[in-house]
Amino acid sequence: MLTHDRYLALTRLPALDGLRALAALAVVFFHHGGPVFDRLQGWIGVQLFFTLSGFLITTLLLREERDTGRISLRGFYLRRTFRIMPVYFLLLGLTTLFVTLGGRFTSSRLAEALPLYLVFCNELVDYNTPFGISWTLGVEEKFYLVWPVLFLLTAAVGVKATGCRLLLVPAAIAGLLLAAEWSPLTVHYASILVGCLLALVLHHPTGFAILRPLTHPAAIALVVAGFLVLQFNIGPLRTLLGGGWTLVVPLYAVAVALLLTAVIAPGPVQRALSCKPMAFVGKRSYSLYLSQSMAASVMSPLVPEPSTIKALGASLIALGIACLLYRWVETPAIRYGRRLADGGTTDRFLPMKQPGHS
Numbered sequence: 001m002l003t004h005d006r007y008l009a010l011t012r013l014p015a016l017d018g019l020r021a022l023a024a025l026a027v028v029f030f031h032h033g034g035p036v037f038d039r040l041q042g043w044i045g046v047q048l049f050f051t052l053s054g055f056l057i058t059t060l061l062l063r064e065e066r067d068t069g070r071i072s073l074r075g076f077y078l079r080r081t082f083r084i085m086p087v088y089f090l091l092l093g094l095t096t097l098f099v100t101l102g103g104r105f106t107s108s109r110l111a112e113a114l115p116l117y118l119v120f121c122n123e124l125v126d127y128n129t130p131f132g133i134s135w136t137l138g139v140e141e142k143f144y145l146v147w148p149v150l151f152l153l154t155a156a157v158g159v160k161a162t163g164c165r166l167l168l169v170p171a172a173i174a175g176l177l178l179a180a181e182w183s184p185l186t187v188h189y190a191s192i193l194v195g196c197l198l199a200l201v202l203h204h205p206t207g208f209a210i211l212r213p214l215t216h217p218a219a220i221a222l223v224v225a226g227f228l229v230l231q232f233n234i235g236p237l238r239t240l241l242g243g244g245w246t247l248v249v250p251l252y253a254v255a256v257a258l259l260l261t262a263v264i265a266p267g268p269v270q271r272a273l274s275c276k277p278m279a280f281v282g283k284r285s286y287s288l289y290l291s292q293s294m295a296a297s298v299m300s301p302l303v304p305e306p307s308t309i310k311a312l313g314a315s316l317i318a319l320g321i322a323c324l325l326y327r328w329v330e331t332p333a334i335r336y337g338r339r340l341a342d343g344g345t346t347d348r349f350l351p352m353k354q355p356g357h358s
Contacts, residue, residue, distance in 0.1 A: 002215040002265040004208040015263040016052065017282030018273025023048040024285040025315060028292045031133075032299075033311035041234040044252055046136050047191045049289075051256040053140055054147075054195025061151050062203045071155065075341035076148050082337025084144075086329050088137060091290050092117055095131045098294070104130075123185055133293055139188045147196065162204055169197045173250070180246045187249045194253035198260060214258060215265035223262040224269055230255050287322035287330065288315075295321060 023045035030042030065071055096110060105111050113125040122131075122138030154164045173193045176186040201207030213219055230237070234248060241247045263269055272278070281288070295317035296310065303310040 001212055004205050004212070007202060007208060007264070010264070013264050014274030014279065015270040016056075016260075016273075018275070018278035019048060019052065019259075019263065019282070020285040021278050021281035024289045025281070027133075027289065028315050028318065029311045031292065031311075032296050032306050032314045033308055034306035036308060037311070039232055039235070041231065044231075044234055044249070047188070047249055047252050048256050049136065050139070050188055050191040051195040051198075051253045052260070053143065054192040054197075055199045055257070055260060056195075057144070057147065058151070058196040058199035059203070061148060062199060065155065071148065071152050072341070073148055073152060077144075078341045079334075079337045080144050082333045082340070083330075084137070084141070086333040087287050087290065087325050088134070090325070090329060091287075091294070092131060092134070095294060098297075099130050123188075130293055130297070134290060136188075137290075139185070140192070143189065143192050162200070165200050166197075166204075166207075169193050169200065173197070177246060177250060184245070187246055190250050191253035191256075194250065194257050195260075198257040202261065211261050214261045217267055220262040220265060220267055220269055223258055227255050227259045281319065284319065284322035284326045287325040288318045291318045291321040291325070294318075 026040060026042035026045040028042075029037045029040065030045070033042075061071055061076075096105070096114065099105050099108050099110050108130050109127055110129045110131065113127075113129045113131070116122060116125050116138075117131060117134065120138050120141040123135045124138065125132065125135065150168070151165070154161050154168065157164050173190045176190040176193070180187040180190075201211060214223055230252065234252065237251075238245065238248050263273060292314055296314040298317050299310050299313040303313065
C-alpha cells in the first residue's frame, strides 16, 4: 500500500492522464455516438473533470504552501491564464470565423452568446451554440478565481488552517447542494469541492491513514469495479433518487474521489491508465474536448446523424486538432506562463487538464 510520505513525495500522478482521456472520449461519444452509447452516460464525464480539477489545484496549493510557506496568487493566476486562455480564445475565434463564413453567425445564436463567452460566463448560455461545449470553462474559471483567495485567507489562522479548511469545504458542499434546488448550476461546484476535500484529506497524515486501505491492490480492483458499475447505471440511479441530478452528481463525484485515491497507487490499474496511448490522449484532452464540435461539423456532411462512425471520426479529427494545438499553442503558452510566474510552483507536479479542464 502507498505510504503518506511516498504520496507527499510524488511529483507526478500519471494515471490521471488516462482518466482524462477516458472522460474526454466518453463526452465525445455521448454527444455524437447515438443511442447505442446511452448506457455509457458519457455526459457525466465532465463531473470527473470537475472533481479532478479541485483535487489537482488544491494539491498544488498545499504543496506550494508546504514548500515555500506561502501562496503566490500572482503566480497561480498567471499559470492558469496561460494554461487555459490561449487555446480557448483561439478555438472561440476559429469557431466564430467558420460560423460567420457559413452565414450562420446570427441563426446559430453564437452572436447572442459571444459576449458571455468572452468573459467566461459560458454556463449562463442556456441554449445551443456551436461553442456550447465550453460551458464547463465558465464553471471552472470561477473556481480558479475564488478558491485560491479563500485558501490564502484560511492560511491566516496559522496552525488551525487545515482544520478550518476541512470544516469549510464540507459546509460549502452542503450549501451548494441545498442551493441547487433554485440554481442547478451550483451542483457542479459541489463536484469540484469534493476534489478539494480529497486533496485536503490526503495531505493530512490522519486523513491519508483513513483512505490508505484503498491503495491496497485488492481494494483498487474493487473500487475500479464499483466505479464501472456506477458509470453504467447512472440512469437507473437517477430514477431511483427521484429523477433529478442534485443527488446523483455529488454521489458520482464521491465515487471519482475514491477512484482517484485508488489509482494513484502503483499497480496494474495505474500502469494501464498511464500507458503511452492513454497518456498521449490525456495530455491533449483539453484541446480535444473544446474542438469536438468543430470536428463533428467536419463529419456531418458524410455522417449527418449521431452514430459510432461519426463519434470515431469526430474523436480522431479532434485529436488531430488537439495535437497541433498542444504542440504550437498549449506547450509554449504554459512555459511562458511559468516564466512569468517567476519562480512559483509549477504545473510540473501532476499532469494538469482540463475539461474541462484544469
